[in-house]
Each structure stands twice: as structure tokens, then as C-alpha cells.
Amino acid sequence: MSINDLYDLLSHNPAFSAIGERRRAGAGHLLLSGLYGSARAIALQAIMADEVQQRKKRPSVLLLVMDNADEAQYMFGDLSTLQANVLFFPTSKRRRQGTDEAMVIQRTEVLSALCNA
Numbered sequence: 001m002s003i004n005d006l007y008d009l010l011s012h013n014p015a016f017s018a019i020g021e022r023r024r025a026g027a028g029h030l031l032l033s034g035l036y037g038s039a040r041a042i043a044l045q046a047i048m049a050d051e052v053q054q055r056k057k058r059p060s061v062l063l064l065v066m067d068n069a070d071e072a073q074y075m076f077g078d079l080s081t082l083q084a085n086v087l088f089f090p091t092s093k094r095r096r097q098g099t100d101e102a103m104v105i106q107r108t109e110v111l112s113a114l115c116n117a
Contacts, residue, residue, distance in 0.1 A: 089106065
């Protein structure tokens with residue numbers, strides 16, 4: 001089964017259709033519960049794909065806040081597999097050897113993207 005097959009299954013699911021309708025009606029905040037593992041990332045991707053299809057343009061910014069760094073990295077990995085335009089905002093924690101340049105670059109990319117959105 002491919003990713004497109006999963007999207008097709010989700011697009012015919014009444015629960016996901018209801019989520020799309022609520023987003024189009026202007027619901028600012030949605031709470032999705034009962035999703036585990038990569039199902040959360042697949043659901044988010046399906047919601048964003050529906051938004052792109054309905055609006056015929058690029059989706060709005062979707063900001064995810066996770067409970068901890070591990071959970072955030074797992075979600076980032078899942079979403080990166082599903083779509084290319086995903087950014088990760090790492091912690092600004094310093095290490096004993098100094099600052100981690102890769103983290104500084106990632107943080108700068110995210111802030112630039114948010115300013116340009």
C-alpha cells in the first residue's frame with residue numbers, strides 16, 4: 001500500500017471529511033484524539049492536502065507543539081517522509097563544547113519561513 005492509497009482511504013472517511021469542513025468553515029483550533037504512531041502525521045498530511053485542494057493554493061502555516069524533543073523528532077521524521085516542506089525548530093540548549101551550528105541554522109530557517117508566511 002502506498003501513501004496515495006492511504007490518502008484515498010482517508011479522503012472517503014466521514015471523520016476526515018468533517019475535519020475538512022470544519023477547517024473550511026473557519027474553525028481555528030481542532031483537537032484530534034485517538035491517533036497513535038504515524039497515524040497523526042498521516043492525518044495532518046491529509047488535512048493539509050484537503051486544504052490545498054479546496055483553496056487551490058499553498059496551505060497556511062501549521063505549527064505543531066509536541067510534549068518533548070523525542071516526540072517532536074518522530075513527528076518531524078514522519079511528516080518529512082510524507083511531504084517535503086516541513087521544518088524543525090530545535091531547542092536552543094547550549095552544549096559544553098559551544099553552540100551547535102546545525103541547530104542554529106535550523107532555527108534560522110524556521111524563523112525566516114514564519115516571517116515570510
